[in-house]
Amino acid sequence: MTEIPEHLRKRAEEARAKAAAAKAEPEAPAADAAPSEAESKIPAHLLERAKAARSKAAGAEAGAGESVTAAPAGGTAVATAAPPVAAGPGGHTQRLLTVVKSGSIQDVKAAPQDKVHVWPHLLSIEFVAALLCIGFVLIFSIFVNAPLLELADINKTPNPSKAPWYFLGLQEMLSMFHPMVAGVLLPGIGMGGLMLAPYIDKNPSNKPEDRKFAISLFTIFMMSCAVLTIIGSFFRGPGQLFVFPWAAGLFFEL
Amino acid sequence: MAKTMQNKGSDKLKDLTDSVQGSQAWNSIFRPGSIFRKGYTDSPRNRSYVIMNSVLYHLHPVKVKRHAVKVSYTLCLGGLSFFLFILLTVTGIFLMFFYRPTAAQAWNDIYTLQTSVTFGLLVRNMHRWSAHLMVLSVFLHMARVFYHGAYKPPREFNWVIGIVLLLLTLLLSFTGYLLPWDQLALWAVTVGTNMMGYTPVFGNQVRFVLLGGSEIGTDTLLRWYVLHVLMLPFVIVIFMAIHFWRVRKDGGISGPL
Incomplete structure (x- = not known):
């Protein structure tokens, strides 16, 4: 998206404010006059000058080639004549062709946006966030060791055997449904549904009050993931039986 | 003066x-x-x-929308996921110096790393905790994006890439889970891969290819090691590049609400 520099935006705003103030005054110079009503709005001395130029050009044409290089408009032709009747201020002949409002030809997509420089506003925040993150990981790692149980032994099945924590919701569903449903169908529908969400949800609004259904559905999805994972992590003991962690202890390793 | x-x-x-x-x-x-x-x-x-x-x-672009720098809007979750990925890469490279992916050596290498290598235990801890944290932050990032409706046009495809990144993050974490070759790793992976075996039609083939056999063994270890340190990081970096590039191309981050 094109971005309008701040100083230009400010200048435009000032100009707009000035124009608004000028419009408030009763006699504003009408620049947007339509051709039909142009006659009445062209100042009298300009009209007179144009008329004189036109008659002069006609006279020149009748005289037939007193100057070979005469321009059709007659502007340069009159310049050779002794008193330039048709000369405007400063000796120039000016003509207003048209006034084009911005937006009618150019496609101005970007409404001016309130923007800030990434440096320092965003980078400093990111730096602090990264620092806090690495600080947390470092201090947590000093005090809490990663688990390393005894050497793997395919003949010694621990009870209970649990998947990594992010799969414990799936493992929990395994105890409720047929493996095909719990292990393949439901996660497949979940992931497929997530991927297709932008193509299913046709509601263009991103305001929370306009998308109560989508938000409810997603919250239900997140909450069921969380509840299943927590049950699978903390409330399943030996033999995948339901236990209370405060009574039976924790059967959970990260 | x-x-x-x-x-x-x-x-x-x-x-x-x-x-x-x-x-x-x-x-x-x-x-x-x-x-x-x-x-x-x-x-x-x-x-x-x-x-x-x-x-x-x-x-980054040179400038961003003013609301985009508010911490309360993004909670820094996407950025932190990326930062954790970098942290995991750095600590992971350190761990690679001391680790051989065979059933006979893997556990001993980890044990030696913890007891005889300077900062070995600390770096291993950091690698493991950042991995769990990254799974969490990617998941929360997804939730944040959903609640802001940021997956809506023109950002639909970037959301899809985001889901792919979530799956790749889970796979990276899961492949790394086996590498210490202790009881926790072996049986967690056994449970996890048994679930994959229930895939209809080609479930057993998928499981066979992933395990490098019908049971978890030293072949599985090598296979998952290569997936964990080379192939999946390679793939996830490509998807991350597309993800970040699309954020810019789709007009910066979404909002304001």
Whole structure:
């Protein structure tokens, strides 16, 4: 998206404010006059000058080639004549062709946006966030060791055997449904549904009050993931039986 | 007045700084806009140069919408996921120096790393905790994006890439889970891969390819090691590049609400 520099935006705003103030005054110079009503709005001395130029050009044409290089408009032709009747201020002949409002030809997509420089506003925040993150990981790692149980032994099945924590919701569903449903169908529908969400949800609004259904559905999805994972992590003991962690202890390793 | 307060020593130091900063070598290293350049001032031009002339920072645009820098909008979750990925790469490279992916050596290597290598235990802890944290932050990032409706046009495809990134993050974490080759790793992976075996039609084939056999063994270890340290990081970096690029192309981050 094109971005309008701040100083230009400010200048435009000032100009707009000035124009608004000028419009408030009763006699504003009408620049947007339509051709039909142009006659009445062209100042009298300009009209007179144009008329004189036109008659002069006609006279020149009748005289037939007193100057070979005469321009059709007659502007340069009159310049050779002794008193330039048709000369405007400063000796120039000016003509207003048209006034084009911005937006009618150019496609101005970007409404001016309130923007800030990434440096320092965003980078400093990111730096602090990264620092806090690495600080947390470092201090947590000093005090809490990663688990390393005894050497793997395919003949010694621990009870209970649990998947990594992010799969414990799936493992929990395994105890409720047929493996095909719990292990393949439901996660497949979940992931497929997530991927297709932008193509299913046709509601263009991103305001929370306009998308109560989508938000409810997603919250239900997140909450069921969380509840299943927590049950699978903390409330399943030996033999995948339901236990209370405060009574039976924790059967959970990260 | 300040001039008179300065002594000769600081004058000399200033001359030295000037000559170093004026040298060709110095100016060839620090591009315009660098704070180390001579005469750096905090001007809009230099603020733009800081971003444009840095290979790292130019992931960002020069300017962003004002609401986008509010911590309460993004909670930094996407950025932190990326940062954790970098942290995992760095710590992971360190761990690779001390680890051999065979059933006979893997556990011993980890044990030796923890007991005999300087900072070995600490770095292993950091690797493991950041991995769990990354799974969490990617998941929460997804939730944040959903609740802001940021997956809506024109960002639909970037959301899809985001889901792929979530799956890749889970796979990276899961492949790493086996590597210590302890009871926890072996049986967690057994449970996990048994679930894959229930895939209809080609479930057993998928399981066979992933395990490098019908049971978890030393072949599985090598296979998952290569997946964990080489293939999946390679793939996830490609998807991350597309993800970040699309954030820019789709007009910066979404919102404001």
